[in-house]
Amino acid sequence: YIVQYESQEYACYVIDYQLNPLQYGSLSAVTDAIDIATSLQLNLAYCSDDLSYRGLNGKSYAIEREHRLTYVDAVWAEDDRQYRDEEKEIASSGYISSLVLDAPKQDVSFCLQGDQFLRYWNLPLAETRCDYEAVSIETHAVAKLLKNQEEGLSLTGSAPLEVAFYSYANPATDYCIWYIYTTPGSEEEYLYRNEEDIEYTFYHSGTYTVKLKASNDTCEDSVSFSITVTESSLDCPNFFTPRSTPGENDEFRVAHESLIEFHGRILNRWGNLLFEWTDPDLGWDGTFQGKAVNPGVYFYVITATGSDGIKYVKRGDINLIE
Numbered sequence: 001y002i003v004q005y006e007s008q009e010y011a012c013y014v015i016d017y018q019l020n021p022l023q024y025g026s027l028s029a030v031t032d033a034i035d036i037a038t039s040l041q042l043n044l045a046y047c048s049d050d051l052s053y054r055g056l057n058g059k060s061y062a063i064e065r066e067h068r069l070t071y072v073d074a075v076w077a078e079d080d081r082q083y084r085d086e087e088k089e090i091a092s093s094g095y096i097s098s099l100v101l102d103a104p105k106q107d108v109s110f111c112l113q114g115d116q117f118l119r120y121w122n123l124p125l126a127e128t129r130c131d132y133e134a135v136s137i138e139t140h141a142v143a144k145l146l147k148n149q150e151e152g153l154s155l156t157g158s159a160p161l162e163v164a165f166y167s168y169a170n171p172a173t174d175y176c177i178w179y180i181y182t183t184p185g186s187e188e189e190y191l192y193r194n195e196e197d198i199e200y201t202f203y204h205s206g207t208y209t210v211k212l213k214a215s216n217d218t219c220e221d222s223v224s225f226s227i228t229v230t231e232s233s234l235d236c237p238n239f240f241t242p243r244s245t246p247g248e249n250d251e252f253r254v255a256h257e258s259l260i261e262f263h264g265r266i267l268n269r270w271g272n273l274l275f276e277w278t279d280p281d282l283g284w285d286g287t288f289q290g291k292a293v294n295p296g297v298y299f300y301v302i303t304a305t306g307s308d309g310i311k312y313v314k315r316g317d318i319n320l321i322e
Contacts (some may be wrong), residue, residue, distance in 0.1 A: 159307030232306020251281030
């Protein structure tokens with residue numbers, strides 16, 4: 001229809017939608033693409049042409065149909081370290097024969113619907129569906145020092161260094177393998193464990209690599225950690241104040257790094273044993289059989305072995321000051 005108003009012509013087009021309904025053919029996933037680990041192509045067997053009209057100039061113009069692809073995928077949530085279901089929607093317009101999207105991380109059911117006219121009239125939408133078995137792998141992992149709960153991709157501590165490793169792989173993963181390279185600076189010798197979470201103790205100084213591989217034999221993903229065990233050291237103080245400064249210097253304790261064996265003894269001037277311990281993180285509080293000893297000079301004898309093979313023998317006096 002053409003309307004003339006104040007010397008201007010306006011055109012109004014009436015299209016019978018029932019003669020031009022939206023119809024879809026079958027929807028299918030391309031499962032043999034070389035980039036299937038990162039992207040997925042969906043092919044549509046048939047899609048109705050866009051609506052069209054002819055302008056006053058005689059040219060043909062298209063009214064693009066609007067399409068929406070919806071599905072539920074697994075998305076990594078860093079805050080609580082788990083995969084959550086998240087609704088995804090991809091909008092497109094015009095004639096479509098295929099869609100390309102990020103590879104899903106879990107098995108999904110795709111639903112393609114259209115168009116905007118049916119949606120506006122609140123009529124049943126045209127739709128087609130297909131199911132897809134995910135193969136794309138995405139894994140996250142955490143390494144944590146058991147002693148102080150420190151986390152990171154690169155960790156440093158003294159031997160024996162106990163580390164817990166945790167894997168968080170997406171639902172398409174079939175199995176996880178941990179590779180623990182047991183020779184510092186080398187990836188030739190290793191242990192492997194096919195568990196989701198493991199603990200391992202490093203006894204010798206050096207820098208080690210630990211790698212997690214998640215796979216389903218079609219795709220795989222990996223995360224690597226660098227674990228450094230420091231060289232050994234052992235130093236002893238020459239005084240402590242167990243009762244004069246509460247909360248400060250209350251115990252005779254050694255300063256140490258990477259000791260894998262330790263034995264310490266505290267003696268009085270007559271050679272009597274007052275205290276004995278095998279954990280270098282512990283210390284003497286200046287008591288014997290639950291009672292405070294007198295201020296004065298006492299003696300320590302300490303033997304230890306470092307993760308680097310160094311043997312330590314320490315003898316000296318310790319002043320208990322009030």
